[in-house]
Amino acid sequence: MISVKHISKKFGKLEVLKDFSLEFELGNSYAIMGPNGSGKTTLIKTVLGMVIPDQGEILVKGVSVKGNHQYRSLIGYMPQIGRYPANMKIGQLFSMMKDMRPEIKVYDTELVEQFELEGMKDKALGTLSGGTRQKVSAALAFLFNPDILILDEPTAGLDPIAVEILKKKIKKEREEGKLILITSHILSDLEELTNRAIYLFEGEVFFADTIESLKEITDEDRFSPAIARLMQWTLKKNTAKKSMSHV
Amino acid sequence: MFKLLKYALYDIVKSRFALLYTLFMVLVAISIYQVSDDLGKVSLSLMNIMIMIVPLIAAVFATTHFFNNLEFIELMLAQPVKRIHVFLSQLLAVILMLSLALIVGFGLPMVLWGADSSLITLLVVGVVLSAVFAGFAFLASVYTRDKAKAIGISLSLWIYFSLVYDGLVLYIIYSFADYPLEKATLALMMLNPVDLGRVLMLMQLDISALMGYTGAFFQEFFSEFMGVTLAGGMLLLWVLLPAMLAMMKFKKRDF
């Protein structure tokens, strides 16, 4: 579904992505992990077309994303911090988003209902709390029933009830065969929601495979220690890199 | 595109700034109308506002708005819409809001107490300069990642075009006083949108003085079809050039 082919990206002198390749398949849910500055957000943004790679290409459904904008109707994106025009009301934001995808007529309003956003539709976005804004972002990401969901720290800032609602929804979508990319620092969430792990380190893919094989390779039974092990290995990166990285 | 513009405009028009700016313009216009005895004097007093304050506000506001709206711009970029459209909708919303504030702010007193051709010219100059400096501000904003830096650049551009440039021109005129300078100064005026706007106003307010000496050359130039077309064309270029440059950068910029 998404093929990332040999992309590299520099921000000034800093090489954020180095000859980076990955495949994301429909029906899978990917946990994208890595320390701060390892390139997680940049990867997501290149897929969304917000960051333009210096080299390489990204194909979504076999079509290059370069200069293309239609493919984004396949993607539901929930940003890390959703900030919206302060004077716009929730209802207007939703109708604007619908306006931008005039070809889609059927909406998935499950989250809208469960987060009880309907009752707040006349509230201005500038007055919302961080949590409510996250709910809005989440509801928007799922609204168009997209094939691909990209969720950047989806549970951050949400109250426990909302987190459960969102997780349930993510699982449900995954079962329906969607492609889901999640970044998070909360490993338990990732374990629960994903079946594939991608670990980035200094702009390179350090690990990319199923969670089972991650556990196997690291000799750990549980997810968190496995990741911790990966982190340790990254310190000895140069030697481990070749044997570990999968493309 | 129009959908994007509609929502961007809706947000900006409802902002407190739009209201304050319009109110400020209304107050300025009213007080000037009250103090001055004739329309000529109203034009004169409003002129300094139009060629100094309006570009300043346009530059600062447009920069601030761009950075305040960065997350929203990012959200838009993740949607199935063209980048150019995102950019244009933001820029046009800013320009339209600034123009609207001017037209309402100055237009209202004009309707109430009358206007002449020089006041209408003034209003047009104000709108054009707003557009030019909003363009500059967006240009500064897309090339930097830091709001303070972008505001600094916008302010520098404003100071350059409204003060430093004229100082340089005066210096050049002084240095080459023995040569015929009319065409050279005219060309130099074309290279500064603020000067262009001001000279268009001079044609209305100081026509008698401009008819004397070499001034007649300027007057003739601006009363001919070619001259007016050239001046208008240059102003249009000044609106388009920064906007186009900013748009090109925006297309390639990372968010």
Added chain:
Amino acid sequence: MKNLTKLTLFLLFCCSSLVLNAGQIRIKAGESIQKAVDRAVSGDTVILESGNYPESGIIIRKSISLIGENYPVLDGQGKGNVILVAGKNILIEGLKIINTGKSNMDDSAGIKFFDSEDCIIRNNILEETFFGLHFSNSKRLSILDNKINATSEREFEVGNGIHLWKCSHSVIANNQVSGHRDGIYLEFVTDTQAKENLIERNMRYGLHFMFAHDNSYIRNTFRQNGAGVAVMYTKNVLMQENRFEENWGASAYGILLKDISDSKVIGNIFLKNTIGIYMEGSSRIDFEENTFNENGWALKLMASCDQNLFQANNFTNNTFDISTNGSLVLNTLTENYWDKYEGYDLDRDSIGDVPFRPINLYSVIVEKIPASVILWRSFMVNLLDKMEKILPTLTPEDMMDESPKMKPYDFS
């Protein structure tokens, strides 16, 4: 008006007929005017019926009246003068005189007077004449209600509209002159009054006089003349309630005063001239109750002028109010209204408490480098000007109005 003219005509006719028992000669188109004039004796009236009289060089040397009915056309066909007059008590009225010669050699004119006295030239129309009405060495002339118009392209192709040389005690009133070199030209003319004339679109000056002492100019309008009005080498002039409008150009003036002294300029309106008044070598002139509005420079006062007084004038909407070329100030400015005055009036006597300096720094710069006018009203120039107002360096410190009015005068 027409009735009044008829009445005066009638009275005149009665008087002359009473005294001289005058006769009347009527001629029709095609007949010779010269022959009719030759036949007439002093006191007679020659009446021209309407129609075309192709004739030039008509000579009148006796006291007769030459009167046209419905403007008979005297067509000079481009040959010399149409009428030449030398005599006393001559009336010329109601004629339409066209196409004189166009030669500078003999100064061809519609009507040319030599050594004449007590003549009336009234209600005539002159078109395409080289000179319109040309008078020399004459006295007590009444030049009234004539319309004098030419349409030449270039200055040397046309003479003056009303031209007086060595004349005195005359009245020039209610005439319209356009398209000539100078509208009214007076040289060595004294004790003469020009009033309520409309002088516009002449090539050079609307009014031009030299060595023309003791004359007055009242309620005339001088508009869009090539170089405005220029008056020189004259004493004791009164200019009152005239309008000087829209004289635009590199050397166009409302009035150019050169070596004028002991005169009064009162209640005039200077509107939209490149320069309202330009004066050099002039002294002891009182300027009072004049309005200077929308001029490029209201006043250019050269340092060669002294003892002039500018009192109670309105200066409004001028680009520059005053400029000068020296630092010496020997003239007085007082109690004028300046719209650029930004002072205050704490004692509420309607006179500003701080003096006004009407000379703008930038006008000095523009004087030196004309092209710099294009930077006028820029922020930088405003700053320079504000600085100069606080610390005069380039502008003469003494050029100021100590008691500027807070409100404009109402002269209407």
